[in-house]
Amino acid sequence: MVVGGSFDTFPKLLLRNAAQFGSRPAFRHKDLGIWQTWTWTQVAEIVRAYAAGLQRLGLQPGDTIAIVGSNRPKLYWTVMAAQTLRAIPVPVYSDAVADELAYVLAHAGVKFVAAQDQEQVDKVLSVSQRVPHLHTIVYDEPRGLHDYDHSRLTAIHDVIEDGRAALAANAALGGQIDELIRHGEGSDISVILYTSGTTGASKGVMLSARGCIDAATDTVRFDRLTDNDVALAYLPLAWVGDHYLNYVQGLVAGFCMACPESGETIEQDLREIGPTFYFAPPRVFEAMLTRVMIRMEDAAAIKRRMFNYFLGIAQRHGESILTGKPTPLSGRLLYALGRLMVYEPLKNVLGLSCVRVAYTAGEAIGPDLFAFYRSIGLNLKQLYGQTEAFLYVTCQPDGDIYSDTVGPAAPNVDIRIAESGEVQFRSPGMFVGYFKDQAKTAEAMTSDGYVKTGDAGFFDEKTGHLKIIDRAKDVGRLADGTMFAPKYLENKLKFFPNIKEAVAFGDSREFVCAIINIDPVAVANWAERNNIAFGSYQELAGHPLVYDMVAKDVVEVNRALAEGKVLAGTQIRRFLILHKELDADDGELTRTQKVRRGFIAERYAPLVTALYDGSHEADISTEVTFEDGRKGVIAARIKIRDLQTTGAREPLGRAA
């Protein structure tokens, strides 16, 4: 097996891959309906030419270059070319609105921007006044940019061609680039990843080349990844997950990164590529399952019965067969039949047929959801990590999997639980510091060199695996002193297919209330099957029957809470269904789709007040941002529902 070894920078790894896996595919990208492939040799040549071109445009060691766009080979090559020149790539979320973009570009002091297309170029140009060092913008797709002022704008294709011509004409230039690669050190900052900003302004996490490669070397070994593996690179470029799982692991293991044709074609591309390594956040797995279930509801009765029967078999025997535990022969035979009839065809439809290792992380995954995928033979595992760790803090080893833990410490990672309950770690990939922010860096570290995760958790006694409950600072107490973990409640609610998002309130209050977002796909389908007419999301969300259905789910959660001692007092007394979907464009979610509880409490203050003052209706009007950035106002009157709590100590509906 080949791993990072003595290679301490990415340009060196790229050359190693070109020498070792020269003719193996490094990148694929679907263009004009056909998958185009680049081998490691070709990529090494292109990156060299690209680096030469960028150098001629003035990119110097230590300069920063922002990368704005979706997963495109040319943008990944920009990262490689920048690293070749010992410049620092700074990937930026492509769906960032202008203000967020301006902040990151200015904070990182970027001199160059590599943008995917006209949309991103426009966005960068619109904020260029606020980015004082901006020198040149390079772009991937020329469409629509023909008439732009090209004094500061160049196509990446032209930069590469220019570099190639210059290298051919001038041998000394090639020598200069070789020299830069040779002089590259493991301690060089190889990338700055801006955090999504769950808490305040985003911070630039600096990672060193050596750290990145060491961390990835461990996990590549852990999951036995090789140059025969394939990953579909569809996660946001600026997210640590994409940079780690696809870019860094790809270079370390020498596997192929396939870039989807466009954001909307990922499902089809997944089927066509058939990746062997797959990562998706829980919500993607959930959406996948919802889609399958909806389609099965419409299937012929005989198919539906076969499907349900074999899912039952899978539920009974799937997990033990996957982990290699003893299973009765009859179970094995039935499972084999199920595999033929249901599981394999289903995985094929989902594009998961070839997946050997699949991970999920970012949010808690529903136990049923997790068990479902494992039962049909998908080796789905959980990991826990963060940008500051360069992803992995813990991960579940094959065969040692529990849905409610995130696994033991990843290789070479030390974890401890502070007295406050906070999880702290030390890892090979841990960050060097926040860019231009000494104070924040010091805040995030302990005096003995551990990183504070800000998450509260504990090691499960039975398994020795880590369990994460909530963000440490979000764990609060009710007025009577009962511990209140909002995220824990929200996750329990979100495990129901009808509920997309939930926000729980209760800190310093007498009881717990929740604001709920219904899942438009699942609920609309349900409405259709039950002949419930509705004209808009708002109308659907306010429908009394939808309220009834959601109330059932909430009661279910309360029942589960009542069983455990610690959280029995945090049952949900009252809830309402919000008239609009929570949206990152309105600041209600982070770019990684996590709810911003504090912001929501402020924005919907009248609703929160109504939840606690006993009223049964509340009016709200909020400003919303449309996709094109314009703003509008939507107003609604929202109903509030009281609930019977299990084992409640007080009479219900005090205000009713």
Added chain:
Amino acid sequence: MRMPDKSEFLLQVEGVSLTFGGVTALRDVSFDIRKGEIRAIIGPNGAGKTSMLNVINGFYHPNRGAITFKGRTRARMQSFEASRGGIARTFQNVALFKGMSALDNIMAGRTLKMRRGLLWQMLRYGPALAEEIEHRNRVEEIIDFLEIEAIRKVPVARLPYGLQKRVELGRALAMEPDLLLLDEPMAGMNLEEKEDMSRFIIDVSNHYGTTIALIEHDMAVVMDLAHRVVVLDHGVKIADGTPDEVKQNQGVIDAYLGVAH
């Protein structure tokens, strides 16, 4: 203002009148379309806008008047002449092959460009195959251009209306037309779809240099898109000029807002 030279016009309509029995749809209408411009035809309901398009592409034959297209003057245009001559159009009510995929619908737009006969194409062999690959390549470029990769293989009947309109535009573009006639390309669309479609129309004009004549009800869209506007009312041309000129025109204001008689 300088008189434009004849060769600048792609199409000239002179004194066209069209009647259906006792109903006069168009009465002595004359206007021209310059190469490369976006020309809008507007007017209240029943003004004769669609009739005018139908006359241009040879679906209706005018009772009087002449049409000069690419320097050739005809009293009446035949449909096949129009399409071979490079006029493509989309329809007010989407007219796609509902059961076929978006890709096949757009491929259908290449029919006139196919050189091999039916037999060769059925065999899908040798030169016919090479030809199909070439056409498919052009179609894929259009799919990329209109950003409809995700629905390539989806039967159009299952697509939302806005996307069907886009597929129809794709099919018209597949003909590589010199003159593209768009009959209410944005009717029934929501704001976002309208903006997408406007962008595609501008892109078509910039990227392919195609001359475009469009009918549209949404005045804001017309004012943004069109270089010049013809206004029809009850089959008569009441104004012709730049969007700004037309907006000031009292006749137009009366026609749209009504006038006390």
